[in-house]
Amino acid sequence: MANPLFARLQATAQRLIAKFGQASTITRITPPDPVLGGDPVETVYAATLVAMAYSAREIDGTEIQSGDIQIYISSVGLVIGPKPGDLVAASGKTFRVIKADPNNYDGLTNVVFIVQGRIAD
Incomplete structure (x- = not known):
């Protein structure tokens, strides 16, 4: 069962990111079979x-x-969890995800994704 504390933390993170953040995209490239x-x-x-x-x-x-x-990255409404290799558009540039941390303390609720981005070539 999910801990209500983590649901509240997730809601707080979502509210702050919505207030101070930007709408963007995450692009996942699936290699050929x-x-x-x-x-x-x-x-x-x-x-x-x-x-x-x-x-x-x-x-x-x-x-x-x-x-x-x-x-x-707000986890609310996010269909996927960012992973290394994904591309994130932020501040008018494209960044490749180097590391991704879901901040998942109870094993059920992703509070917020914190990723390290590096300019994509």
């Missing part, structure tokens, strides 16, 4: 998010590089 071949398939999902720069002390040059951003 290894046997049948074909073309990669791009699927676009709607999302609401807030993009923020990492502080100078968090940038270590290896795991977190200069230009990487933290993206807080």
Whole structure:
């Protein structure tokens, strides 16, 4: 059974992201079938998010590089959970997801997705 505390945290995160964030998209590229071949398939999902720069002390040059951003994505109404390799449109740029954390403390409720984004090539 879901803990009501996490549902309240999820609602609070959603409210703040809706107030201060932006409507955006997450694009997942599914590779072609290894046997049948074909073309990669791009699927676009709607999302609401807030993009923020990492502080100078968090940038270590290896795991977190200069230009990487933290993206807080509301889990409310989100059809998929972001994962590494997905593309996120934020602040007029496209970022590739490097790491994704669902902030799922009870195993049932994704409170908010916090992802590390790096400019996509």
